Each structure stands twice: as structure tokens, then as C-alpha cells.
Ligand SMILES: Cc1cc2nc3c(=O)[nH]c(=O)nc-3n(C[C@H](O)[C@H](O)[C@H](O)COP(=O)(O)OP(=O)(O)OC[C@H]3O[C@@H](n4cnc5c(N)ncnc54)[C@H](O)[C@@H]3O)c2cc1C
């Protein structure tokens with residue numbers, strides 16, 4: 053019988069340090085004919101380091117890249133610390149993809165505002181890379197608001213140049229020097245809500261938000277002020293996960309499961325659930 | 330058959346009966362080639378244990394203190410042996426076993442497990458090797474529960490349960506029913522064929538979930554008073570005993586355990602409890618369920634909202650084990666009455 057907890061081996065073929073505690077790992081499936089599993093941006097996988105357990109992480113590379121896939125991981129505990137010690141050529145286990153991701157066409161038919169705080173930027177890289185690789189499929193406009201504590205914490209700077217050809221990108225730092233340019237992108241100082249005051253927010257758009265819960269609350273308020281309908285606001289939620297397949301009950305939010313029905317939920321669906329964000 | 334006895338039941342039809350001696354012989358017969366788990370008297374309570382003698386089985390229609398779930402899903406089970414980053418599926422030894430004496434409550438809970446663990450090779454392998462033998466519940470057991478037996482055993486209950494053989498207590502004897510071909514085969518091999526067969530008609534009735542289950546779900550999801558949880562949160566000591574005793578609690582976590590050889594060990598699945606603080610904890614130490622009130626609400630919400638929505642089955646079978654297990658006297662029927670009768674003050 054098929055075993056849903058079985059993992060497949062993936063080999064690390066490249067490691068790049070992206071900030072003080074974050075590394076980007078390029079992986080290739082071992083033994084298969086293609087190097088990457090099929091996934092949608094926004095979906096997640098469980099990575100497994102036997103002896104250290106498993107951890108849910110987002111796919112971080114373009115959906116069109118079939119030779120390899122990437123994950124971007126912050127070192128924060130047992131498993132992630134061990135992962136950061138691994139070298140090119142080492143293998144890890146992966147299973148998935150899990151969750152809904154951006155599987156519907158809504159992201160291709162509507163303008164899109166992406167709001168990311170801190171490592172909340174990670175799942176969006178896959179979406180932005182996919183959109184840049186497939187401009188015909190993603191003909192609509194994309195605007196990004198990305199906030200980080202400081203300059204050192206910003207992720208994916210090397211990609212900004214490419215993204216900016218398609219994407220209207222705005223950065224803000226909690227602390228730093230006003231007006232500095234990072235990889236060609238103007239940098240504000242202040243909380244992410246400031247970008248809503250200073251920038252002309254994209255119209256007729258859906259908004260997708262990922263970041264710490266406090267940020268999400270403030271951002272939802274801003275979006276409501278800018279007349280975004282509840283069903284046009286999407287949030288990516290974090291919860292403790294064990295199984296990834298809707299069985300273990302660790303990741304429930306009201307009647308939903310982050311692993312199966314999420315991690316992306318429309319605000320419309322979860323706004324009535326106490327503690328959702 | 331010569332050794333079959335008959336009695337008149339209330340509606341004056343004649344039903345075949347197995348007497349105690351025969352039952353005892355049947356248990357002995359099964360013991361020859363199976364491990365048998367069943368209710369055994371342990372001090373003042375019954376517990377599900379492995380038996381060696383037919384006389385150990387207490388088939389009196391009483392509920393065991395803890396549920397039967399350990400027979401189908403061990404408290405900790407090895408899923409894989411690991412070496413480096415690769416996992417090899419553990420080939421656990423699943424002996425041919427008999428679960429003897431599951432009450433209708435327990436069989437109802439098994440309906441749910443069958444769905445939850447539908448795609449789980451470990452559960453399925455174990456279940457394929459398990460003969461399910463049910464027994465009717467003693468009438469007085471029913472007083473504190475959802476009064477299941479206002480329904481008719483045969484039409485309303487048994488045809489919606491999966492079992493191989495079922496014994497309905499009739500005084501000192503038992504009426505015998507089968508629910509599967511396997512049950513018929515086992516009885517035939519033993520040399521008994523005066524049973525009635527009940528055709529499994531799916532885990533729910535044609536009309537779906539009961540009105541009561543739907544009413545609780547709606548009330549809990551949309552209309553009840555959240556103060557209920559604050560009060561329960563002050564009482565509950567988060568011991569998790571209710572979750573261990575309950576036949577429908579199935580939360581688990583996955584753990585890795587190293588062995589002495591470098592880079593080798595096993596990945597296990599162990600029962601977990603939503604009453605424990607680490608249950609909702611993520612990296613960095615943040616807990617999404619921040620206090621006892623939220624944890625107990627999560628438990629009720631799982632049973633009475635999430636399970637019915639996810640599986641189309643009731644998440645509570647009304648056995649009352651959680652109430653019996655609770656050291657501080659939290660009574661599920663009282664809580665449900667509060668939920669159903671409380672004022673609509675918005676969702677929690
Ligand atoms: C939907 C989703 C997507 C995520 N995507 C990413 C990503 O792309 N990059 C990234 O760096 N991080 C991501 N995370 C967070 C990441 O899963 C945790 O940082 C990681 O599990 C920490 O593991 P650890 O062993 O290093 O931490 P520890 O604190 O040592 O973990 C201890 C235990 O807690 C569990 N645990 C801790 N945090 C989490 C968590 N957030 N979710 C589930 N279980 C947890 C682990 O399973 C482990 O058993 C994501 C989390 C979720 C829920």
C-alpha cells in the first residue's frame with residue numbers, strides 16, 4: 053500500500069546564504085527522470101532529516117523549473133540548524149506537495165498586491181519567479197510591498213532586478229537610512245503600513261499577505277481601508293504541522309486545516325475564527 | 330442444528346440463540362489460532378486486555394474504562410527505520426487477532442477510525458488481520474449517554490456498523506449475527522450456522538447525520554456563548570485523560586528516535602493530546618492555543634464541527650468515557666447542553 057509518510061530523497065546541489073540566518077538550498081530529486089516535483093506556487097512540502105524530524109517549508113523556485121527546486125530556510129531550531137550544517141552533495145528527504153497553493157486561475161486574471169513581512173517573503177518567490185518566467189500566463193499587474201526589520205534581513209536581493217521588469221516593487225525597513233536604494237529598489241523606513249500611505253495601491257486587485265500575525269492584522273486593516281473585499285484578501289497561515297495530510301489535527305484553524313485547505317485562506321473564510329491571525 | 334437453542338423474543342418471533350457453554354467453546358476455538366483482546370475485570374473497572382482463557386472475558390455489556398483504540402492504533406508505533414536520509418517502511422509483526430466484545434459505541438468509533446486511517450498502511454494491515462466481534466450494551470450503560478437505544482439495534486444501529494460477528498445478550502444466552510463473509514466463514518468453521526446476517530449499509534443512515542449532531546455543530550460553529558470555555562478553562566487541569574480514554578480521539582505526532590549506531594534510528598507515530606501545550610507550538614516557542622479555555626474549545630470543536638464536516642460522521646459516539654475519566658468532573662453532556670441552550674452571542 054502507498055505510504056503517505058514515505059519521503060523521497062533529494063540531493064543538495066547548491067547552497068547560497070541569503071541573510072544571517074537564512075539559506076537558499078537548490079535540490080534535485082534523486083533517481084527520478086525530472087529533478088523537481090510538480091507543484092504550484094504557495095504549496096508546501098515536508099522536509100525530513102531523520103533524527104531531527106520533519107518541517108513544513110514552502111516551494112521557493114519557479115513552477116516552470118523542472119530540473120531542480122529550491123527551498124529557503126531560516127535557522128531557528130533543531131532541524132533547521134542541522135539543515136544549515138549540510139553541504140552540497142548531501143541528501144534530505146522530502147514529501148509533498150501539500151496544501152492549496154495558488155492553484156486557481158484567480159491570480160492570473162486579476163491584478164495582484166503581494167504584502168510580505170520578514171521570512172513571509174519566502175513563499176512569494178515561487179509566485180514571482182513563475183510569473184516572470186511565464187508573462188503570457190500572468191498578463192496582469194503585480195505590486196509588491198515587502199517589509200523587513202533591517203537591510204540584512206532582506207531576502208532575494210539578487211532577484212529584484214529581474215522582478216522589477218514585471219513587478220512594481222516597494223521595500224520598507226523598520227530601521228535604517230531613508231531613501232537608500234537596494235538593488236535598484238527605493239527603500240522606505242517605517243512599518244509596512246507606511247507603504248499604504250505613500251504608494252498608489254494597485255486597483256482592481258486581489259491581495260496576498262504573508263508575515264507575522266501582528267503584521268497581518270494591520271495589513272488587513274489597511275486593505276479594508278483601500279476597499280479590498282474580504283474575498284479578495286488572501287492570507288498564508290502558519291501552524292504546527294505533523295502529518296501534512298489532514299490527519300493529525302495539529303494545524304487546524306476553525307473548521308479548516310492549514311496543511312490541506314491552506315496554507316492560503318481568503319479572509320472571507322477565516323475572519324470569523326478567533327485566533328486565526 | 331442439534332445443539333441450537335431457541336427462545337421467544339418480545340415480538341414473538343423465534344430467534345436462534347447461542348448458550349454460554351457454546352460461546353466459551355467458541356472463544357477457546359479462536360484462541361487456538363489468534364490473539365484475543367477483550368474486556369477483562371481490573372480492580373473496579375474493565376480494561377481491554379489480551380486474554381489466555383475464555384473465563385477472563387467479561388462479556389456483560391459494560392463499557393471498558395479506556396477505549397479499544399490501542400488494539401487498532403498502538404499508543405506508539407514504529408513507522409520507519411531510518412539510515413541517513415532514507416526511510417524504510419517498518420515491517421511490523423501483525424498477529425492474527427480478535428477484538429472480542431466491542432460494544433456498539435466502540436464499533437461506531439471504529440467507523441470513524443476506518444475513515445481517518447483509510448490511506449494508512451499500518452492501520453489497514455493491522456485491521457485486515459483483526460476479527461471484529463461485537464456485543465450489545467447493557468441497558469443501564471446507556472442512561473448517561475445519548476440514549477442510543479431509543480433506536481432499534483438491528484435496523485438503526487447494526488446495519489451501519491462494520492463487524493464480523495455480533496452477540497446480542499438475551500438473558501443468559503446470546504443471539505448471533507454476522508456482518509461479513511469472514512464472520513460467516515469463522516462460525517461455519519467452528520461448526521455453528523444458526524446466525525442471522527446483517528448487510529452493512531454504510532456508516533451513516535440514508536438521511537445522513539442525526540438532527541442532534543447537526544444542531545450541536547451549528548450551535549458550536551455559529552451561535553454559542555464563548556463564556557462556556559472560560560469557565561471550563563478554569564476547571565480543566567490539562568491532564569489529557571479524556572483524550573486517552575476517548576475512542577474517537579486520534580491526534581498524533583511523529584517522533585524520531587536515534588539508536589546507538591550513528592545516523593540510524595526509527596520514526597514513530599505516537600498519540601498526542603490537544604490539551605498539551607506543545608501541541609500547537611511552533612519554532613520560536615509561539616503557541617497558537619494560548620490558554621486552557623482555547624485548548625478545551627479546540628477539543629470540542631474537533632469532535633462536533635471538524636469531524637462531521639470532514640468525514641460526514643459524528644465525532645463523538647456518546648460513550649461517556651471522557652466524563653468518567655475526568656478528575657475534576659467535567660461532564661460532556663452538561664457542556665453539550667450548555668452549548669445547545671446558550672444564547673447566540675457570536676462565533677468563537
Ligand atoms: C505552512 C508553513 C510553511 C513554512 N515555510 C517555511 C519556509 O519556507 N522556510 C522556513 O524557514 N520556515 C518555514 N516554515 C516554518 C518552519 O516549518 C519551522 O521553522 C520549522 O518547523 C522549525 O523546525 P526546527 O526543528 O528547526 O525548530 P524547533 O523549534 O526545534 O522544532 C521543534 C518541533 O516543533 C515543530 N515545529 C516547530 N515549528 C513549526 C512550524 N512552524 N510548523 C510546524 N512544526 C513546527 C517541529 O516539527 C519540531 O517537532 C513554515 C511553516 C509552515 C506552517
Ligand code: SF4
Pocket residue numbers: 574575576577578632644645646647648649650651652661
Ligand atoms: S462521550 Fe467522550 S469519550 Fe465518548 S466518544 Fe464522546 S467525547 Fe469521546
Ligand code: SF4
Pocket residue numbers: 564565566567568569570571572604654655656657658659
Ligand atoms: S480529563 Fe478533564 S481535566 Fe483532564 S484534560 Fe480532560 S477535561 Fe481537562
Ligand code: FES
Pocket residue numbers: 292293294295296297298299300301302303304309310311312
Ligand atoms: S499537519 Fe496534520 S492535520 Fe495538518
